[in-house]
Amino acid sequence: DIVMTQSPDSLAVSLGERATINCKSSQTVLSSSNNMNYLAWYQHKPGQPPKLLISWASTRDSGVPDRFTGSGSGTSFTLTISSLQAEDVAVYYCQQYFSFPGTFGQGTKLEIK
């Protein structure tokens, strides 16, 4: 299975500041046939279901604010929150779906400094 490793495990950022979460895969998740990265990001707040933020490494799901940006390719990916809001406090997960079975990162806990 592809191993997904996120960094850092936890992160504290001031309101209005940028938050950056990294995700690395043990093998490429870039398809040579369609040049797509098979990588998703989720946000998980306490007491709520996980929420899909981004798929295909950089495509925001419907209704996701544009302060959330996914980038990267191959084995290295980043989720950036451009201006942290209080409601962004959550655990964030990356997931690869290039190889079966899909695998998830261990999560990054984002808090307010």
Add this chain to the structure above:
Amino acid sequence: QVQLQESGPGLVKPSETLSLICSVSGGSITSSTYYWGWIRQPPGKGMEWIANFYYGGNPYYNPSLKSRVTISTDTSENQFSLRLTSVTAADTAVYYCARRSDAYGDFYDYWGHGTLVTVSS
């Protein structure tokens, strides 16, 4: 808007069978547009994909669990179920059901809140 709700026993004894139900509202599990899946998260660990299916097709199971897992459906109730046999403490986890709507990518756009299942005598 589609909603998913997991239900089932919160405590299962070792060697017994874990059975969970996912009740779906706002969408039909018989739609060929969607896949439906199960994902779990052991305490303090990352998420693990268990299985998924689309109605009318063969289910897909995580090879690490394949010998113990079965997915089934109840279309009259718009529910699908997870059955995991011969459980051990390692199967203690929050179990989520979820919906996949992308034809090409196995990521999930709607999830249930999850249900904690503890395996203990």
